Amino acid sequence: MQTQPTFIDSIKHQVKHGGMTIQLIFINVVLFLGIRVLDIFSELLGSSSFAFIDVFINPFFGLHTQLVPFLTHPWTLFTYMFTHYDLMHLFWNMIFLYFAGKLFEQLFSAKRLLATYILGGILGGFLEVIAHAIFPKLQMSNDMVVGASGSIMAIFIAIAFYRPNTKVNLFGFFSIKIIFLALAFILMDLLNLTSSDNTAHFAHLGGAIMGVWSIQNIHASNNIVTLTQGLMNSILRIFSKDKKPRMKVKKGGRTAQHKTDEDYNVDKKKKQEVIDKILDKISKSGYESLSKKEKEVLFNQSKR
Numbered sequence: 001m002q003t004q005p006t007f008i009d010s011i012k013h014q015v016k017h018g019g020m021t022i023q024l025i026f027i028n029v030v031l032f033l034g035i036r037v038l039d040i041f042s043e044l045l046g047s048s049s050f051a052f053i054d055v056f057i058n059p060f061f062g063l064h065t066q067l068v069p070f071l072t073h074p075w076t077l078f079t080y081m082f083t084h085y086d087l088m089h090l091f092w093n094m095i096f097l098y099f100a101g102k103l104f105e106q107l108f109s110a111k112r113l114l115a116t117y118i119l120g121g122i123l124g125g126f127l128e129v130i131a132h133a134i135f136p137k138l139q140m141s142n143d144m145v146v147g148a149s150g151s152i153m154a155i156f157i158a159i160a161f162y163r164p165n166t167k168v169n170l171f172g173f174f175s176i177k178i179i180f181l182a183l184a185f186i187l188m189d190l191l192n193l194t195s196s197d198n199t200a201h202f203a204h205l206g207g208a209i210m211g212v213w214s215i216q217n218i219h220a221s222n223n224i225v226t227l228t229q230g231l232m233n234s235i236l237r238i239f240s241k242d243k244k245p246r247m248k249v250k251k252g253g254r255t256a257q258h259k260t261d262e263d264y265n266v267d268k269k270k271k272q273e274v275i276d277k278i279l280d281k282i283s284k285s286g287y288e289s290l291s292k293k294e295k296e297v298l299f300n301q302s303k304r
Contacts (some may be wrong), residue, residue, distance in 0.1 A: 020110035021101030024117060025094050028148060032084045035061075053085055062144040063125050065132040069143070081121030083146040093148045100156040103166075106298065107159060107279065115228040116214050120154020120207035127206030137194060138202075145200045150207035157182050157211025162218070163279070182208075219269045 005013070015026050035057055042052035063080035064070040070077075084090035104113050128145055132138045159166070160182030167175040186208050189201040214225045221227075278294050290298070 019102070019105050020113045021098060021105060024101065024114070024148075025097060028082055028084065028090065028094060028097075031061075031082050032087075032090050035083070035085065036087075050085070057083075057085075058144055062146045063128065064143065065129050065138075065145055066143045067129065067133050070129050077122055077125045078118070080125060080146050081118070081148050081151045084148070085146060089147060093152060096156070097148060097152045100152060100159065104155050104159055107163065107275070111229055111232075112225055113155065115225045115232060116154050116158055116210070117148075117151040119214065119225065119228055120210040121148070121151035123210040124150025124153070124200070124203035124206030127209075128200050128203040131202040141196065141198075145203060147200070147203075149200065150203035153185070153204050153207030154211040154214065156185070157208045158214045159211075161212050162215045219272060 011026075014022050035053065039050060039052040039057075043049060059073065061076065061079045061083040063076045064073050084093065101113060104116070125145070128150075132143070160178045164177060164179035166178045168178050168181060169175050170181075186205070189204045189208075192199065193201050195201075210224075214223070217223050218225075274297060278290065278298055281289060281294070
């Protein structure tokens, strides 16, 4: 008799097979829960609300926007984009990440999603730090930033500027081209730069800039995301347990020749053109109009 999978088994399956979007959401949620549980125990032991976060978490996970603390805590430029303290802040960011991330993986790949997420967060964080150093009004506001908003903005803007005519449904009532929605988000951040709403609008704009930048010369080897993916792969190889180079072989024992950069880019462009045609067909006739082969091509692309 086949046993029903447990809740934990279902989560493990989603994390392992749900794609990069689910894995990023999982990291954000687990980190949030860990911080909140520790903060709750800190309060039970007599500390004031968020005292644990202020003393132990902020210095190591929150992005320091004041220049000197930032220079002494540079790693927070990476950690802040996975950190949330407020449940609703986490909830809305993860909802946005889920829909933007899933669409992104249909257009591109899981590895490109991760690279865009990280680059968007880094540029957003840098812009927030620079803005605090330049503008006196910001120096009177919060000197700590957390949240995935800049990273998610990079993902969403990349989609919008790459596929501007893609339509999205708002509230189930009407559809709008994604580029108009993206421009509305950017405009709202620009108009609220001087507001005291406790939102890192410069981080959002930095993410938006990275989103646009990430699709420039997208098939070229010097594309910012492609370069970052190459760097990430090199780092992973350094820390890989199996550091010995593997020799690829063909039938008959002949070694496979590596493609030149030019050949690789040509093949990559051809594959992307096939994906683009499939996506155009989806936008015109819907997903169900795809043939079995086209669905397999789209699925295989999203798993890379």
